[in-house]
Amino acid sequence: MTERAYTFGAGKALVGVVSQPEPSRLRAGTPGVILLNAGLVHRVGPYRLHVDLARRLAEHGFLVVRFDQSALGDSEPRQGRATYEERAVLDVGEAMDFLADKYKLSRFVPMGICSGAMNSHRAAVADARVCGAVLIDGYSYRTVPSAMRHYAPKLLSPAAIEGTLRRRLTDLRQVMRGTAPRALGSGEPASAARSRAPVSATEEQPGADAGAIFEQDWPPQATIAAELRQLADRGAEMLFVYTAAEGFNHADQFAEMFPDPVVQARAEVEYFPKADHTFTLLGDRRALIERIERWMRAHFGDK
């Protein structure tokens, strides 16, 4: 396995590192893997996950690029007025163009955590060259069973009981003092309004509009269901990995959210109930990498 650093895309504005398998392990038709930024973390990934994952996949014959989307990490901002979501699709498209040109690859598997998962989904929907995707803590919607699984244990949870009592006590104190906070004219808590405040683009701020990364509108469930069906009809394979961070609380929740049998036939789901959102612990990261490697080999590799 060897690694090389590149600049590519319009104006060579994007920076990435390619992990290339030993020539003896390269097979014709194998898709290239594209690792996308998780939030504002640069291409090495949370706790260096992308480096370890890229190297592991390269050992198994997959060519992998980890790169910084425009205005993140080492990459330059993109010219023009595209939104964060539009830029992500353009960036992934340029990464595919680069790998196609430089390494003669024609099929691709984008992967990412959180915003990286959403961007992998967007890229898959937008570009027919995508033949698979790994979405880690991507779109998640509450279902009736998941709501029951969520709320029932809280009746006995010391943290939940304590939190509820504290909140009630604080509310009561604020009401008695007349200091209950409300955003001006909105009738909603000030903290909620603040979280949507736009973040201005400055040289000191990663991501030209960093706030947009964390304030993405969750599309309606029906939209995602239709797009997943579109991908499944196209033959794209999908691995959905969830932790308990995004309102996901059981391996069956994916089937509850997206019961379409055509989607189910193309989707594998792995639930890591003990892991945190960024797979901080070494053991959790090892398990995640092994799962992705197994899935890649089963669908696109040497089995």
Place this chain on the structure above:
Amino acid sequence: MTPYYFGDSKSPLFGCYLPPAGAAARDHGVLVCSPIAQEYVRTHWAVRQLASALSRAGFHVCRFDYSAVGDSALSTSEATVARWREDVELAAEELRDNAGVRTLSLVGLRFGAALAVGAVTRLRARDVVLWDPVVSGQRYLDELGGMHASLLKDPRRFAFSLGDEYRLRLAPLLPSLAGPTRSGSDELLGFAFPRLLRREIAALDLPRAAAAAARPPPGRTVMVLSEEREEYRELEQALRGAGHRLDVMRASTRGRWGELDEIENALLPGDVPRLVAGALGGAR
């Protein structure tokens, strides 16, 4: 900015070279030494901004990843301080060769500052800038260890089962309930810190190293500090005692290095790039 790999082809280092941009080129290179482990990840943007500011001020700049850090070769379990010291020397040599500069200065952030101090004499560096330096290796490990222990019990990060919740709550009263954690003993905030690495880090004592050094750098030593810490005063005293021409500057944004809630938040550099460029004689 040119990203590239350099050094031994079996275990290359990742670096970014920035030529002078905007201002008249100086015959002066600046090597930026980043932090390690999770601090490396959360400071990437700040280090990038610092390097860009120095480039705009006319310096040749190199920022790079040590072995087993960032995009460089080796896994985190293979990291050693001895290797990182060699990496600093290799990167400095690379910068001198690439840029053809006669003068070299070092800028280090957190653990990178500790590595920079140790390299001043060998590299014949003119100036050295220490941004929120790790002063005592043992205190650094203790701080990371404390945050790691808190992280493992953080219900905002991990979903605990009801049984786990009660066990954690009762553990202070009945230690036997604490049980084994899911974290390995060689692990701190998401990164492996094997025994050898811990031993090397624990041995790090900047005030003692400064006192024992053969001579201070010929130029200036600058401490850029974003927090008040007793150990910074100890280091300041030791550097003055060892004959360093020392300036101490205050940064506008706090590093919050000891706060668990900050470990995944990107550090914004505030006025540090401007301060450092000015301190190295680059403000124009």
